[in-house]
Amino acid sequence: MNIEDALSQACDQVGIRPPRTVGYGKWLLADTLDGKRGKGDGRVMMTDHYVTAFNWKTGKKATVSLTGQMDVKQQRRIAHDVRAEKERQKARAERAARTASNIVDAAQPAQHPYLVGKGFPDEKALVIDAEYLKRHVGDYLVCGERAIVMPARFGSRVTSVQLIWEDGTKKFLAGGEIGGSFDRIGKGADTWLCEGLATGLSLRAALKGLRRADTILCCFSASNVAQVARSVKGRTFIAADHDKPVEQFGWKGTGEHYAEAAGKPYFMPPDEGTDINDFHMEKGIFALQKLVATFLRRAGK
Template sequence: MMLEQAISEACAAVGVIPPRGRVAMRKWVQADTLAKNGKGDGRLICDEFRVTAMNWQTGDKATVWLKDEFTPAEKKRFAETRAKDQREDREKSARAAAIATKIIAASKPGTHPYLGSKGFPSERAPVIAAEKVAEIAGDYMVPDGACEAVVVPARVNGSITSVQLIWRDGTKKFLFGGDMGRASHRIATGGDTWLCEGYATGLSLRAALKGLSRKDTILVCFSASNIAKVASTIKGRCYIAADHDAPPKTKPEQFDGLGAGEFFARKAGRPYAMPPIVKTDFNDLHQSEGIFAVQRVLSKLIREARM
């Protein structure tokens, strides 16, 4: 596999925009992510055998190998390297889970300006002060001038693996090293399952489905790529409320000409719907056109999925 193709595939898997120009070998290169406020939150490293991309907003990590076959000496060397990497990843994951548990324990239920800006001023969620976050996790989790954050726990099979912190301006931060593959946050429990990316989108789904007299499970999956991973674990009927992302400007072929939301919704193989306007999600639709507009899209998806 050519290096450029490997870079494209690794970045696509985690929602990172491939950096322009030639990529330096064996050095971490900064890149942007596809999500809002994603400037500088991607990382990429390459060597003569593999490409690894990381998304600091979602915690996703992907490696694409340049070769399918290795010499005996290469196999031995990379077996040792991979074992070392796996040990380090487990250690980082354990540290992140421990820190996440402390952050959750230190948070208190309350309203938050971010939720108010998303149409839910009375919604109570776990909230933590910036000073406490810096004390527990480090300054890298706190944007300049931030006061307090909404705490969104991330769980895999019921166990805490990380947290997402959402600050007033919408900036989202994850703990470094946290295991986010197949992680989700449940905000409603019921019959069928709905998957979405963001917390505010999940709240809009909850409101819309309640108005349709439906009691369903809603899982926030944190990123488009992770929706496909979570979908693979769901038994029973499952729908995806995807963000209507625009195709990447610099690499429109990265997602087969689609936006990340639709690309990974298709990859998940489950019925999906998007709001009609590009660069919006269902919370945007809720705020701009009202809850009935969201309900119309969801009702259409349900009807068509059952035909």
């Protein structure tokens, strides 16, 4: 079996089209068989040992092994390409980490329109001007005049940043490592994981009202919540977004799916399509405190 046969077989099993471009050791975008509705909803990874295809719309995943089946000459060529891609990814990540550290160092604590809109007019965050980003990074990150800088950290090391602009647009630094990283906005006995900054701030306010001082980690995405949860020690809880149910997660929302995958006690706001900050803004801080307190009682904590 050659790599082309394995690619065709894996894609057929999950209902996606082979990617238009060929590359090894990295995820390639592909389309599903749903036409325009499935554009970019497929992923393919090719190495010298296997081909994996994934259909995001259905959640189907298939891996075809190439071990002992591929022409030795082709296998060596692909193995070389995989090693080269890993080196390129490592170099990109190192450059991004240096750039991210520079952005964090250049940012200054300040109030920000995004925080005002989320119910925290007096809250200060690290803020960077668009002009700095244009000069030192590039226009691709710029969507306004000033952005909140959320450092993505592994321990004390900054590996990337998330920028939040005035209208809520979020941008990540190209090449930066996000998986397993977080931004800590509170420190204490137990640990709470959530996706975004606004959710973390609302959760922190509710816990303060309940006379709790806990660690709060903003993890940037639902899937990363599950990844961070694997490295957290001690009692850990998750404040998940109540996302719209989708087929690929067994008709559960993305937030709930990954909260369950994390294996930690979790809760969500009651209304579909909302997060904890939405609940806070609509119902008020006392209602949120009640929601958190009820969850903690049910969790036996």
